[in-house]
Amino acid sequence: MKIIFATNNRHKLTEAQEILGSGYQLVTPCDLGITEDIPEEQPTLEGNAFQKARYLYDRTGLDCFADDTGLEVDALGGAPGVRSARYAGDGRNSSDNVALLLENLSGQADRKARFRTVIALIFGGKEYQFDGVVDGTITDTPHGGGGFGYDPVFVPDGYDVTFAEMDSEAKNAISHRGRAVEKLAAFLSGAK
Template sequence: MTAAAAGTVLLATRNAKKLAELRRIVGAQVTVLGLADVAEFPELPETGATFEDNAREKADQACRETGLVSLADDSGLAVDALNGMPGVLSARWSGRHGDDEANNALLLAQLADVPDERRGAAFVCAIALAVPGARTVLRRGEWRGRIVRRPAGAHGFGYDPLFVPAESDRTGDGRTSAELSPGEKDALSHRGRALAAVLPELRQVLGR
C-alpha cells in the first residue's frame, strides 16, 4: 500500500503547533506525520530568496528522503515600513532562530517611531506539496493587518501577539492574532489560506 493510498502526509516540520494546525484543517481522515515521526535525515538550511523557494526545497527533500507525500511551508511577516522585511528571515530576525520574544522585541524597536497609519503588514505563507514522481505544487496565502505597539494574547506563536488582522479592525474588536481562538485563526490566517488552496490537490493525491 502506498503512502498516498494510506491517507498519510508528512509535514516537513518539528513545530508541534504547525502540525496541530494542519491536523485541524485536513481532518481525521488524513494521517499527518511530522519530522519527529520518520527516520532522521540532515535537513537542508533555508537559503532561498523567497518563501516559495524554501517551501519547495523542504518538501522536495522530505519526499525524496522518505518516499512520502510531503508538505512544507515557509512563512513570515512582511512589514510595509521595512520594505517587506523580516520576510524569509522572520524566524531568525533577532539572530537567534525561533526566539519569538527576541524577534518581537526587535521588531517593535525598529517600528518605535513609525506612526500608526504606516504600520501595515502581512503574514505570508507558501506551501509546497511534493508527490513521488510528480511535479511539486506551490500555493500561497496572505493575511493583511497591522503591527501594534505592545504584544497582546497568549495563543499562536511567532509574531501573532503583535499582529492585528484587518478582520479584527473591520469588526472593531482590535484583537491580535494571538487573541483569536484556534478555529478563528485557521479560517483567516495566511497558513490556513495556503492550506485551503493546496487541499484539493492533497485530497486527490491521498484519495480522500
C-alpha cells in the first residue's frame, strides 16, 4: 500500500518504514514534487499534525499522514512541547535545543519528561488520530551518538541508557513515534 508521509526527515521516514514493514511504501512530499515547507502554525501537536496532513491531502487527494512530536518536561511546565524543534529559536539546530534545555533545567531536581507523538491520518477522506507517549527523565549531559534531536539526553523509564545509546530496533520498540506508528499500522492493516 502506498501512502504519503508528510516528512522529508530521513530519520523519521526510516523509523516509520521499519515499523510499518514492506507491505507499505512511504512516499514523501518531495517524491510528489511538493518542495515547499508544509505549514506548522498551530499551538498544539495535534493541530500541527492535522494541518500538515490536510495540506498534503488538499494538494494530492491521496491517503496521507503527518506527525508532530514534542518533548514535554514537567519542571518547565511542558516546554519545549510544540516548539521542540525550534526551542532555541529559528535557524538553530538540535545541539542548540539540547544546550538550552539543559541550561533551563540547571539546578532542577525534577527532571521527569515525556516524548509525545501525534499522528494525523487522512484515509479514504476521513481523519484519524493516533498518539504515542514514552515517559522518562532528562540527563545532566548528552550521552550516545545515535538518534536525533533530544535523544542524547532522554532516558526512557525502565532503562539506564538514552535513546541515543540504543540501536534503532530497540528504540523503535519503545519510542513515542514507534508506539503511534504501531497504532497507525494496526488501523491500516484492518482497513486493507
